[in-house]
Amino acid sequence: MARPLADEVRAIAEQYPESTSAVLPALRIAQERHGGWLPPEALEEVGEALGLTPAYCKGVASFYDMFHLAPVGRRLVEVCTNICCGLRGAQDVLQAFERELDVRPGETTPDGAFTLRAVECIGGCGWPTVVAIDDRHRLNVSAGDVPGIVQELRGG
Amino acid sequence: MADVIVLANADERDLRQLAEYRAVGGYTQLERVRSLEPAAIIDELNTANLRGRGGAFFPSGRKMQFIPPKEQIPKPHYVCVNADESEPGTFKDREIMNRVPHRLIEGSLIAAHAIDSQHVFIYIRGEYLDAFETLRTALDDARGAGLFNGVTVVLHRGAGAYICGEESGLLESLEGKRGQARSRPPFPAASGLYASPTLINNVETIATIPKILELGGAEYAKIGAPPDSTGTRLFCLSGNVVKGGNYELPMGITIREVIYDLGGGIPDGRALKAVIPGGSSMPILTADQIDVPLEHDALRALDTFLGAAAVIVVDDRACMVQLGLRVAQFYMHESCGKCTPCREGTRWMVQLLEAIEAGDATHSQLDLLLDVCDRILGKCLCPLGDAAAMPVASYVVKFRDEFRAHVDQGGCPFGGESSLEGLFAPVDQHTHHPVAEVPA
Amino acid sequence: MSAPELVTVTIDERSVQVPKGTGIVETAAAAGIEIPVFCYEPRLGAAVGACRMCLVEVEGMPPKPQAGCTLFAQDGMVVKTARTSEMARVAQNATLEFILVNHPLDCPVCDKGGECPLQDLTFRYGPGNTRMTFDKRTFEKPIPISPAISIDRERCILCYRCTRFSESVSEDNQLVAVNRGAQTMIATFEDEPYTGAFTGNVTELCPVGALLPTQPRFEIRPWEFQAVPSVCGLCPVGCNIDVDQREGKIKRILSRNHPEVDEGWLCDKGRFGFSHLYAEDRITDPLRRVRSRGLEEISWEDALDDAERLLREANGRIAVALSGSETTEDAYALAKLVRKGLGAHTAMLPEEIGGGLDAFRAPLSAIRDAELIVVLGEDPVVERAPIVDLWLRKARRAGAEIVEIGPAGDVQIAPGTTARACRKLKSGELGDRLRASERAILIWSGGGAGGGSHLAALATDLGFADKPGCGAFFLPETANGRGVAEAWAAASDDEGPEPEPLGLLIVSGDEAAANPNVRALAEQAERVLAITMFHSLAVGWADLVLPGTSYLEREGTYVNVEGRIQRLRRTAIPPAPDELAWIAQLASRFEVELSPSPSLVFAELSERVFGGVTYEDLGEEARLPDRVPLEAAPAESADEPVPAKAPGGTLQLLRYRPLFSGAAVERVPELQFQRPAPEIELSVKDAKRLGVRRGEPVSVRSNGTSVQLRAAINKRLKAGVARIADDHARDLHPTVEVSK
Numbered sequence A: 001m002a003r004p005l006a007d008e009v010r011a012i013a014e015q016y017p018e019s020t021s022a023v024l025p026a027l028r029i030a031q032e033r034h035g036g037w038l039p040p041e042a043l044e045e046v047g048e049a050l051g052l053t054p055a056y057c058k059g060v061a062s063f064y065d066m067f068h069l070a071p072v073g074r075r076l077v078e079v080c081t082n083i084c085c086g087l088r089g090a091q092d093v094l095q096a097f098e099r100e101l102d103v104r105p106g107e108t109t110p111d112g113a114f115t116l117r118a119v120e121c122i123g124g125c126g127w128p129t130v131v132a133i134d135d136r137h138r139l140n141v142s143a144g145d146v147p148g149i150v151q152e153l154r155g156g
Numbered sequence B: 001m002a003d004v005i006v007l008a009n010a011d012e013r014d015l016r017q018l019a020e021y022r023a024v025g026g027y028t029q030l031e032r033v034r035s036l037e038p039a040a041i042i043d044e045l046n047t048a049n050l051r052g053r054g055g056a057f058f059p060s061g062r063k064m065q066f067i068p069p070k071e072q073i074p075k076p077h078y079v080c081v082n083a084d085e086s087e088p089g090t091f092k093d094r095e096i097m098n099r100v101p102h103r104l105i106e107g108s109l110i111a112a113h114a115i116d117s118q119h120v121f122i123y124i125r126g127e128y129l130d131a132f133e134t135l136r137t138a139l140d141d142a143r144g145a146g147l148f149n150g151v152t153v154v155l156h157r158g159a160g161a162y163i164c165g166e167e168s169g170l171l172e173s174l175e176g177k178r179g180q181a182r183s184r185p186p187f188p189a190a191s192g193l194y195a196s197p198t199l200i201n202n203v204e205t206i207a208t209i210p211k212i213l214e215l216g217g218a219e220y221a222k223i224g225a226p227p228d229s230t231g232t233r234l235f236c237l238s239g240n241v242v243k244g245g246n247y248e249l250p251m252g253i254t255i256r257e258v259i260y261d262l263g264g265g266i267p268d269g270r271a272l273k274a275v276i277p278g279g280s281s282m283p284i285l286t287a288d289q290i291d292v293p294l295e296h297d298a299l300r301a302l303d304t305f306l307g308a309a310a311v312i313v314v315d316d317r318a319c320m321v322q323l324g325l326r327v328a329q330f331y332m333h334e335s336c337g338k339c340t341p342c343r344e345g346t347r348w349m350v351q352l353l354e355a356i357e358a359g360d361a362t363h364s365q366l367d368l369l370l371d372v373c374d375r376i377l378g379k380c381l382c383p384l385g386d387a388a389a390m391p392v393a394s395y396v397v398k399f400r401d402e403f404r405a406h407v408d409q410g411g412c413p414f415g416g417e418s419s420l421e422g423l424f425a426p427v428d429q430h431t432h433h434p435v436a437e438v439p440a
Numbered sequence C: 001m002s003a004p005e006l007v008t009v010t011i012d013e014r015s016v017q018v019p020k021g022t023g024i025v026e027t028a029a030a031a032g033i034e035i036p037v038f039c040y041e042p043r044l045g046a047a048v049g050a051c052r053m054c055l056v057e058v059e060g061m062p063p064k065p066q067a068g069c070t071l072f073a074q075d076g077m078v079v080k081t082a083r084t085s086e087m088a089r090v091a092q093n094a095t096l097e098f099i100l101v102n103h104p105l106d107c108p109v110c111d112k113g114g115e116c117p118l119q120d121l122t123f124r125y126g127p128g129n130t131r132m133t134f135d136k137r138t139f140e141k142p143i144p145i146s147p148a149i150s151i152d153r154e155r156c157i158l159c160y161r162c163t164r165f166s167e168s169v170s171e172d173n174q175l176v177a178v179n180r181g182a183q184t185m186i187a188t189f190e191d192e193p194y195t196g197a198f199t200g201n202v203t204e205l206c207p208v209g210a211l212l213p214t215q216p217r218f219e220i221r222p223w224e225f226q227a228v229p230s231v232c233g234l235c236p237v238g239c240n241i242d243v244d245q246r247e248g249k250i251k252r253i254l255s256r257n258h259p260e261v262d263e264g265w266l267c268d269k270g271r272f273g274f275s276h277l278y279a280e281d282r283i284t285d286p287l288r289r290v291r292s293r294g295l296e297e298i299s300w301e302d303a304l305d306d307a308e309r310l311l312r313e314a315n316g317r318i319a320v321a322l323s324g325s326e327t328t329e330d331a332y333a334l335a336k337l338v339r340k341g342l343g344a345h346t347a348m349l350p351e352e353i354g355g356g357l358d359a360f361r362a363p364l365s366a367i368r369d370a371e372l373i374v375v376l377g378e379d380p381v382v383e384r385a386p387i388v389d390l391w392l393r394k395a396r397r398a399g400a401e402i403v404e405i406g407p408a409g410d411v412q413i414a415p416g417t418t419a420r421a422c423r424k425l426k427s428g429e430l431g432d433r434l435r436a437s438e439r440a441i442l443i444w445s446g447g448g449a450g451g452g453s454h455l456a457a458l459a460t461d462l463g464f465a466d467k468p469g470c471g472a473f474f475l476p477e478t479a480n481g482r483g484v485a486e487a488w489a490a491a492s493d494d495e496g497p498e499p500e501p502l503g504l505l506i507v508s509g510d511e512a513a514a515n516p517n518v519r520a521l522a523e524q525a526e527r528v529l530a531i532t533m534f535h536s537l538a539v540g541w542a543d544l545v546l547p548g549t550s551y552l553e554r555e556g557t558y559v560n561v562e563g564r565i566q567r568l569r570r571t572a573i574p575p576a577p578d579e580l581a582w583i584a585q586l587a588s589r590f591e592v593e594l595s596p597s598p599s600l601v602f603a604e605l606s607e608r609v610f611g612g613v614t615y616e617d618l619g620e621e622a623r624l625p626d627r628v629p630l631e632a633a634p635a636e637s638a639d640e641p642v643p644a645k646a647p648g649g650t651l652q653l654l655r656y657r658p659l660f661s662g663a664a665v666e667r668v669p670e671l672q673f674q675r676p677a678p679e680i681e682l683s684v685k686d687a688k689r690l691g692v693r694r695g696e697p698v699s700v701r702s703n704g705t706s707v708q709l710r711a712a713i714n715k716r717l718k719a720g721v722a723r724i725a726d727d728h729a730r731d732l733h734p735t736v737e738v739s740k
Ligand SMILES: Cc1cc2nc3c(=O)[nH]c(=O)nc-3n(C[C@H](O)[C@H](O)[C@H](O)COP(=O)(O)O)c2cc1C
Pocket: B051, B052, B053, B054, B055, B056, B057, B058, B060, B082, B083, B084, B085, B086, B087, B162, B163, B164, B165, B166, B167, B168, B200, B201, B202, B203, B205, B206, B382, B383, B384, B387
């Protein structure tokens, strides 16, 4: 059985002079445990573990793009569409994913397998287009690569 | 002499391995300076004239000198390494963490010694999962090898917010809050993390320190474009260029050299239109200005900055209104929402640029856009507002004809052929509950 | 302390001297110059510099506008505001233009219109026209964030005053900002109501019409209000208030900052509680008991005749049960009537406080300045004297050490042992530190009668009498319990025998009328005369009912927790003559000389007990009377018997009277959500032993009474103790059995 969230969070909190600092790591763990997003219960659990109100946790979580307050798919496909990738065809890559997955950016496939998102620069500008799949970056992705990537993700 | 400092030996060896790093002299500077007075380290950095690599170019030794002695403020002192690298166009800190993590760790521990600190926090952007793992392993190895000497090093992951690269947003975030910028004074040196004296430096700045101590400050100061722009930078080359990537070079190299000698020029036989010299927040340069050396003073003379040394190449396919719009959308999305001019002004900029791009704007709205930029500039709580206003204003000023053409022709003169046509911005995709209806 | 160093600052060419470190906004004000602000509010902690309304030009600083609110006066500083600096003028104009870009400009239908800083500052500094031609940001609006407060997010200018209040004043952390950038909005968790003792303050902090009380919605325009300065009469703090009324009817209550008492905060009971005046069961005419039909309305003439007859027939066998909500004047009048006119000297006073504390008098603000604070007692401070809780929080934030000694304290003691714990403090490490400190405070919050004298004995022992920074506070249960006791004592020096049997019981005020002990006494009385505001408190037991009035409807004084005498003003027209008017009439029938004028009654009483101060001396912002040196060591009351330890398996019941309870609160629809949930607080250990989890239903039993409650876990509660609000504890005995 997995360690209770509160125990894990408290262990992390000990690294910091003040336990509130552990909010981000705690939210990340809670998100992992709740299928990739933060339902209200998750915010309550984090609050409980750190002695914070759920409202506080929501205020924090909603500030950061990597926390999801609505359900997401099992795989998260994120395409950088900032200027450096944009100058080199990021929109084609994004559109290719839209076609392959049949969703718009921000949406989840009906089977819950994928959420597609456009994201701001994720720091691989010299190797456009950068696509993050569950936070692992793929560099130099072109629109032509997309069907293969989706197939690989579906297969694996 | 070899002008590779930060990435020295990384091409020949796998410096992620502790043993390999030690084999090229790694951690000897740490061990050497631990017996020195902190002042000796700071002197060396001042002699080297090391300036911050995070964008503001502030003298690093002086910043350390601002940290009050423990007798004056008897609280723990903290070192925060800024590894939040989120400025569009920058990806150098990622390279440093991925390839020479121990140099960063060594630099952090030296910095801690220099300000009499026992606590180092490395704030790494959440999107850098690979770099996080590499750094975590390196930290474990170094800790295991007994190199920390009682200093704690905590690797803290961000969660997706550009503002957390801004030093005060970083501190708020590290304290477990919304990463909203803080009003200064008090400055972090006096009251930073947990209201204690705090030194904040960029990854590259910190990773340069061991080599400066190895070479000696005077020797280091000869590299680059002294007296102010000494040493090397990791230039992040991106955009319409054949070979994008990081290039460590002495400051003072020209943009032309970077693009054509190292980057292989513009692909697809296109013409150069413009260059952003330091990351998306910097005012743009036109194609005829590329003989400028990449160093502080020369760029200042052209009303722009080296920033984080991110050179973004724009060729003639790009519509400058679309570029401005996309840049403004980014800063609107990343505004922390604390101060009025940034929160409201960036949104207004986006609306004006959308109207211009759609051909719905009037000439007076071009002036209004400049005025809105002007009304943001210098009036915000932190420099993020400036980061939106400065570049966009520079596009309007330098490419005024192209902006006017949008108005005159009632639409984009590129007619759908711009390389940035239809570029989607995350701000239009409601990642959080769609509580605020932002009309298109 | 040495006098603070003065520095000279030049603001718009005017030179002004202020203590070093004064904020620039205040420095400018001292020079008669306004620096406009939205987010700046020193009571919320350090300035945040968010709204950018206060931008000024400062010589020698970087050549861009500086946020005046974040700057402090330094010698030789030269500041230029929008009056003399083009840079500052443009910057302020820009800020207002940006604020208005997304503002709905719905001033004509906004309840804030007329008293809105945004309106005023736009008029003075803003752009005359709008250059914004695009769609504004829209939100669903207005929506309730609680039954008492609604939010209009389109009007919100994101100054973060409300969230800063929630985070760093009340520290409830329920009202937060969510999302980022232009999408930021103020919200509670999952749209749950914003609950807590102090939520209403955000409606006053909000500088626009974003957070408004639901009570007077769309009803009136602020400029039609008349503000009457008074004090709140619902707890012993006595917050200073402005009562906004129109045509004699109260529309709203706002704080009126008394920096030593309340710092401009109010609790929700005080702010929203006024509408009980307009409750359906409010008594407006005298009532006489009719055997078969209950109560019938009678004329005032008949009522006074009846009253006279009741008083005469009792033949001196009279007792008076007084409420702590009585004005000092009313209590004195009633006391004088029965004591001088009828020789009846028996009273049931609202509470026993115990003397001697006036030697350690200090303003409540001394709590903020303390370094060491000991809170003794069984009741949560916030339930008794809510503002004291805010002072304590402020002290803690400023670094004070606070030691709570009680069944749910840092030092856990059994119920009923507070007096013992108090005495123990005379020796021991904590006592030594209290003795050594120049800034220490003692607070007694419930737990046994006579706490005041125990506290006085301790404070004497600790040498507090000679240390102006040290003080001791006994938190009474009632708003004017102290004043009522003094008034009773002042009316006569005579004493008399207990009436036996009791001929007439006079029950004065709703608190007395609702008190079970008073009810029990009434059972034994031949006749009962009740003065009360509400029907339901009168039916079934009173022979004659005279309509009562509230603290908002009469002139008079209250003596608060500090011993500060504060003036109540008539802020609304009562439905019946006030008590003093008819008591004076009645008194004349017994040849007792009594003026119907509160100021004259006060003058008479003040000669005897308040050193002769007059209403004029008290003024609108009453000062704290000087300490009264102790003549002899305070007589300590005997300890209450320590309740027997609960036998195995059972728990000791700790009851408390919640802040949101009582006759007023029960009649305010907007406050119902604030009343305590039907819960029993259990210690972690007992919860574990009983196998109950948070929120689970449990049954609580004692001697034949059984109550169903939900379990709440209180991590600070001592094992073996269970805590229940009075409202839910009903007839439970001091020892209860809890089971699933
Ligand atoms: C909006 C904004 C974003 C920033 N982002 C970063 C960043 O991602 N990494 C960084 O090192 N510095 C960033 N900075 C600069 C930091 O505030 C700070 O100046 C820097 O970390 C100091 O380190 P240095 O002196 O070594 O450059 C940013 C500044 C602003 C205003």
